Amino acid sequence: MRYLVTARVKAERLPALRRAIGDSSLGAGSVAGDEYLRDMGRARELPDGRVKWVETCFCPTPLAEERPYWEEYFHLLAVKDAHARSRCRDENGTEPWACCNCDCTERLERWVGRQGKAFLG
Numbered sequence: 001m002r003y004l005v006t007a008r009v010k011a012e013r014l015p016a017l018r019r020a021i022g023d024s025s026l027g028a029g030s031v032a033g034d035e036y037l038r039d040m041g042r043a044r045e046l047p048d049g050r051v052k053w054v055e056t057c058f059c060p061t062p063l064a065e066e067r068p069y070w071e072e073y074f075h076l077l078a079v080k081d082a083h084a085r086s087r088c089r090d091e092n093g094t095e096p097w098a099c100c101n102c103d104c105t106e107r108l109e110r111w112v113g114r115q116g117k118a119f120l121g
Contacts, residue, residue, distance in 0.1 A: 001091050002082035002105045003055050003062055004112070005039075007074035017073040021120065027069050032057075036069060043119035044112055051119050054082055054109050056100070058090065082108050 009017065020026040027036030035056065043053035051074070059065050062079050070076060082105045089095035089102065 001057060001062070002102075002108075003057060004052065004078070004080045004082045004108065005055050005063075005070075005076065006050055006052050006078040007070065007076045008050050009074055013073045020073075027066075030065060030069055032066055032069075036066070040120060042109070042113070044116045045119045045121075046116040050077065052112050052115060053119075054105050054112060058097070 017026070021037065021040055024034075024037060026040065027033070030036070039053045039055055043051050045051050055063070055066065057063050057066060062081075063070065063076075067076070086092060087104065090097060
């Protein structure tokens, strides 16, 4: 399933987050692997300081695996389904791991990409 995540960086953790991104250690030890770095590469910082990104997660509970890694650096403000669960081929069982190569959130990702500025810019 894909989620639209809205978060705010913990100001005191920003230097550590930048280091973790720079040395590619963000998410080290997680089964999600490089997804954290990929997410930050596409994340957008809004004028009010919030950060948005679209995240893929296969946990029964949204971001169950990723949440501790993100909460080290961010206050998670909202985690919303990025599209209807009934149409998610992974979620409805028609194609396991479909979210890896699915373009179901392409429009949403383009929209997010036009918001604010690149987080890593």
